Amino acid sequence: MxxxxxxxxxxxxxxxxxxxxxxxxxxxxxxxxxxxxxxxxxxxxxxxxxxxxxxxxxxxxxxxxxxxxxxxxxxxxxxxxxxxxxxxxxxxxxxxxxxxxxxxxxxxxxxxxxxxxxxxxxxxxxxxxxxxxxxLDLPAAIPPTDFTIGIDTPEVVGQRAARATRFPALKIKVGGAADLQTLEAVRAVYHGPIRVDANTGWVPEQAVRLVPELERLGVVLIEQPFPAHRLDQLRWLQERSSLPIVADESCVVYDDLEGLVGVVQGVNVKLAKCGGVGPARRMLARAGELGFRRFLGCMEETSVGIAASAAVASLADWVDLDGCLLLADDPFEGLALSDDCRWQLTDAPGLGVSRRR
Ligand SMILES: [Mg+2]
Structure with missing residues (x-):
């Protein structure tokens, strides 16, 4: 028993x-x-x-x-x-x-x-x-989170960007029908850094043509432009891009890190991919040793998953922990975002999160 x-x-x-x-x-x-x-x-x-x-x-x-x-x-x-x-x-x-x-x-x-x-x-x-x-013996001070906007028409993405100007960076999902127009629409209403994530949806020739436009528009990183197993294509683009390429779908667990050295400049670590707080912490530490820029990301979790991720966020250079902000209704409470968009790690025991009553 x-x-x-x-x-x-x-x-x-x-x-x-x-x-x-x-x-x-x-x-x-x-x-x-x-x-x-x-x-x-x-x-x-x-x-x-x-x-x-x-x-x-x-x-x-x-x-x-x-x-x-x-x-x-x-x-x-x-x-x-x-x-x-x-x-x-x-x-x-x-x-x-x-x-x-x-x-x-x-x-x-x-x-x-x-x-x-x-x-x-x-x-x-x-x-x-x-x-x-x-x-975990980690500090409570963590970088601010960006805010992610999914694929839609350029007009709709622009409207959503206009509602998200409090965030110090936006992550814009690309790989849709009108990426450049979408990013122009965001840039028209938002002045901070833009991170783009193609979720494997681009092809190399298209991506390399886009890079100068992305630079012009203030994009600061390109996440997973090509399919997960196409490390050859990721390396090809990284060699031709001044912007860091960040592996997400290509970087699932700890053992994926070493094979990405010399391929991309950044990796996106997520608790739900690698198996939780402990594995994410080990992965972030190893990624730093290997010289990667470290992105800590999330899926569309409630504040339970986001609070757990926030506890290791001090180990990341870039933070994308907005899952619970994308949900219409988070059934948990206790996790608060500061005015400057940092999750507040308080002295409450554990995750500091409980079911809303
Ligand atoms: Mg991603």
Missing amino acids: SRLLAESQTLRIPFRDPFRIARDMSGDVAVTVIVEVSTADDRAAGRSGLGEGFPDTYYGENPDTMAAVLPLLLEAVEPFEERLGGAMAETRDALAGASWAMDEAIRHHGAAKCALDIALHDLAARRLGVPLHAL
Whole structure:
């Protein structure tokens, strides 16, 4: 009989605005999975750990695959549960051990591992009565987040950009029918740096022709212009571009980093791809050692996933943690954005996030 109980819940939350990207034009509802873990002792103390994994079918996951592997992952982490909330060093060791054990149990399934990894971090930090960033020994000061606008007509994207001028950078999804006109429309109403993300939707000749126009328009980076496996094309464009090319779909887990050296200048690390807080932290640290510019991104998570990501955001050069801002309704509360668009890491225990009542 397992001590650690995990309950999972699939949430279907409408987007505030339709959210379309080059490789997924569905974009009306975010589907994400919340996992809550506790032992009988935790429940007696009124405590549990919240986690979230956003399954992306592109990476081979959906709520059903998450539900299928969760029992296996729970069994893998069970031996580490007792050491969560002991001494700080012991707790950190146990969290790292749980993460390795999940990877040993089954490869891939980053979102499922992410949900459980975040939940264990939240539970451990709550047992210790410390905020997650303190458990990780990371500072509360983090870079501001940008704001992402999905593919639509240039007019609509321009209107959305005009509503987002408080953000210090915008991330504009490209790979649609009218990328240049879209970026012109954004530039007409927004004066800060623009990051573009093609989500694998460009071809090399088109991209290389666009680069001078992107420079003229104040674009500061190009994310994943080509298909994930086309490292040859990414390298080709990086050699011809003054702007950093950032690998996202090509950079899923820790082991992908080394192969991207000399290919691109930046990598986008996401908890839901690599398996949670611990793996993201290790990946960001390694990416820095390898000389990459580090982008910390997200899927369309609620503030559970965003709070967990924010706890490691001090390790990133660029932050794109706006998932919960894209949702019409975030069922969790406790995470606040400052006037200058930084997530506030407070002294509240764990993620500092709870279900809205
Ligand atoms: Mg991306």
